[in-house]
Amino acid sequence: MRTLCADLGGTRLKLAAVENGVVLENEVSPIETNSGMENVLSNLAERCRAMMERHPGEWRGLGIAFPGILDEATRHVIHCSGKYAGADRIDLPEWARAALGLEMKLVNDARAAIIGEINYGSAAGETDAVMLILGTGIGTAAVCQGRVYRGKHGMAGLLGGHFSIAYDNGRRCICGGTGCLEAYAGTWALKELAEDPDYDFARLERDYLAGDAKARRLFDIQTKALGAGAVSLVHAFDAETVIFSGGGSRFSALIEAAERYVLDHAWTPWGKLKFITAAHPEDSVVLGLHSLFVHHVC
Ligand SMILES: [Zn+2]
Incomplete structure (x- = not known):
């Protein structure tokens, strides 16, 4: 097929x-x-x-x-x-x-990515998961009890990047909101925070690992923003698993720090959260599209 x-x-x-x-x-x-x-x-x-x-x-x-x-x-x-x-x-x-x-x-592309990872990728068999895709912005999607969450207007699960994590003096977001996760994490915000149009996750990783002070400050912002956003997604969708994907997810120290933040802050009386990073983030969307013609989880 x-x-x-x-x-x-x-x-x-x-x-x-x-x-x-x-x-x-x-x-x-x-x-x-x-x-x-x-x-x-x-x-x-x-x-x-x-x-x-x-x-x-x-x-x-x-x-x-x-x-x-x-x-x-x-x-x-x-x-x-x-x-x-x-x-x-x-x-x-x-x-x-x-x-x-x-x-x-x-x-939707973020929804395709979670479908692809669950049907063919690193999150095979997960039934209750949220995904954060670290790219230009922060794309999100959710799967609850084996079904992709869509909602009445097709928007449910997609707007995790626009969960507000700082209402007081929060940064202005491209969506018109204030203090959105995406206004701190993701490449467009990283460039603004670094005051450098060429700044990206690869540069952040290189400078951070070299001990650069600015990179350490930005790393701290990214960690807390991604962590706080992921905690809200877990709470909103009763997720057992958090999946990270997108180009920024290749920065393993950042993902590990965000995971520690989530474990410290999420309320999960049922047990311990599981974390997965997509092994081939470049393929997750196309495999999700393929799944639409084949699989049950879509
Ligand atoms: Zn926003």
Whole structure:
């Protein structure tokens, strides 16, 4: 069973061919998210056709992940935070049928990541878990009693990055809120806090391990922000497991410090929390998209 899996991100399109949970090919290309949906979709269709030609055989469908709020049941985009303007006016299932002859399924990217990790990745078999994805912002998703949490408006579980962790003199967030987790952790906040547009998790790790004072201060902020956000997610969704993913999760000292914070602060009278870091964070979204056509946890 083979599927095409397209992760339409903030700056990159990741397209993968996945067969029975194995990534056959993973292609990453830059994407102009505001070049108009017609251009985005014609670029996507062209890449899909080329990938299908490189792997001849039967294709079950096309899964698409967007960084936004979606109606996953009717397969329509509702809101994409200023990116992919006009996506809400396009009948994507009809487009996929006409352009590629494939059934299309749609899911939020953070939700795809937790589905992928549970069905095929490092969190195999987990039934009650929350995920924090450390990237430009902090993406989150939740699975409760073996079911992905979606909510009435498709937003449940996704807004952990906008849990307020500092109401008093909190930093202004891009969502309009104050003191959000994302306004302290994640790359966009890290650059602002470091007052350096080139600062990122790799730089933080290098400088921190070298004993740099600024990096130690930023590390402390990141640890507490991620820890406080994860505690709120655990409390909100009755999670037994916290999964870290995204590029920032490769900084193991940061993740371990955040885990210690969570263990010190979370109220879990049922027992001890478990922590998992995705082994291959670059594959979790595409494997989640593949799961939509195969698995029970989705
Ligand atoms: Zn926010």
